Amino acid sequence: MSDPTGHMPEREALAAEYVLGTLPLEERLTAEALIEGDPGFAAMVADWQNRLAPLNDAYAEVPPPADMLDRIEARLFPAPERLRRTGWIWGALTGAALAVLALVTLLPPPVPLTATLTGEGQALAVAASFDAGKGELTVVRAAGPAAGPGRDYELWLIPAGEAPVSIGLVRDSELKIPVADLPAGTTLAITLEPEGGSPTGIATGPLLVAAVIGGA
Amino acid sequence: MEAGDPIADLIAATARSDRAAFRALYSAASAKLFGVALRILRDRSEAEDAVQEVFTRVWLNARRFDAGRGRGMTWLIAIARNHAIDRLRARPAGIEAAGEDETARLADAAPGPEAQSVARGEARRIADCFDLLEPARAEAVRGAYLNGLSYLDLSRRHGVPVNTIRSWLRRGLQKLKECLEA
CATH class of the missing domain: 1.10.10.10 (Winged helix-like DNA-binding domain superfamily/Winged helix DNA-binding domain)
Structure with a gap:
């Protein structure tokens, strides 16, 4: 892989530096996009991870807090009955159910906020990222099946304590929606609706996945 | 290929939505991944957030693990390092972790x-x-x-x-x- 002058090609150097961890954020994000989109680059990264893996022995084991597994499971697997009992989405999201919806980890601005919408027993996972600088929310189905014929996944934005607002349909391509602000406490949720979305403007189908925007 | 990689087996089972395997994976790997997050972030509460995010990603992305490409623990540590470093780089300039607490120092104490x-x-x-x-x-x-x-x-x-x-x-x-x- 090396050229006669003993230098790595630029792309391999980027893969190596990504694994080393020294890059500034913008270049790390570039590398992460390449890992997603370019199997050759992803393989170089995997090779470098293996080369440097023996260094991992120097990381000490430190027991995490005793309740951490519970917190992770509460986030990944919200209690099912509570979500199913009510038909209307806001009802489904109030009270106890709200507390167990996925929390969100976030990088402070100007880095985009990212959230993963998940739900109990749901293969579906939806990735959302909000770029406050551009005022743009990007949403894409990250895992799980498509909605199926005659149906759509409808995305709702629910400001804390307010009624849900439909902001789009999540189909196969990335959905970009202008959103002025996404304050902590806002909920993003997906329901299964007839093709084209809820005819009434109020969620009619089951709540599948959701995430509450955490404090930055 | 080296024989026997129980962590890789647990990741494969997690990819099949096996929650018991996910718990076993947590038991086997959480202390190491918390050590990674703590050493890089040097802030206990942020390291806790990071480890929660890491296990969320592990659950969601387990099917992307390829045992032919490396060991299970290497894959997990890569996820933890990448996430912790991304968080570190996203901190506003000039902000060092305030609390270099006892645990963070402990994370340095391991032998090479x-x-x-x-x-x-x-x-x-x-x-x-x-x-x-x-x-x-x-x-x-x-x-x-x-x-x-x-x-x-x-x-x-x-x-x-x-x-x-x-x-x-x-x-x-x-x-x-x-x-x-x-």
Whole structure:
């Protein structure tokens, strides 16, 4: 892989530096996009991870807090009955159910906020990222099946304590929606609706996945 | 291929939405991943958030793990390091972790790879290859990897421009690669 002058090609150097961890954020994000989109680059990264893996022995084991597994499971697997009992989405999201919806980890601005919408027993996972600088929310189905014929996944934005607002349909391509602000406490949720979305403007189908925007 | 990778088996079962396997994976790996997050972030509460996010990603992305490409623990640690370093880089400039608490210092106290796993051929091989680098360069590579130092951090620490540090470390990585593949 090396050229006669003993230098790595630029792309391999980027893969190596990504694994080393020294890059500034913008270049790390570039590398992460390449890992997603370019199997050759992803393989170089995997090779470098293996080369440097023996260094991992120097990381000490430190027991995490005793309740951490519970917190992770509460986030990944919200209690099912509570979500199913009510038909209307806001009802489904109030009270106890709200507390167990996925929390969100976030990088402070100007880095985009990212959230993963998940739900109990749901293969579906939806990735959302909000770029406050551009005022743009990007949403894409990250895992799980498509909605199926005659149906759509409808995305709702629910400001804390307010009624849900439909902001789009999540189909196969990335959905970009202008959103002025996404304050902590806002909920993003997906329901299964007839093709084209809820005819009434109020969620009619089951709540599948959701995430509450955490404090930055 | 090395035989026996129980962590890889647990990741494969997790990919089939096996929650018991996910719990077992948590038991087996959480202390190591918390140690990684703590050492890089040097802030206990942020390290806790990071580990929660890491296990969320593990659950969602387990099917992307390829046992033919590396060991299970290597994959998990890569996820933890990448997430912790991304968080570190996203901190507003000039903000160092306030609380270098007891636990964060503890995370530094582990023995180096040479001391801990002389028996493992791969660890010995990389230790030998590190020995071929100038000590300062080897230390910079190791410090960057383990602590999540950026080129900017290294440039301040060594009092040389970022680009100088960058090409100097790239040459170090290139030499390591040649040595490991020799």
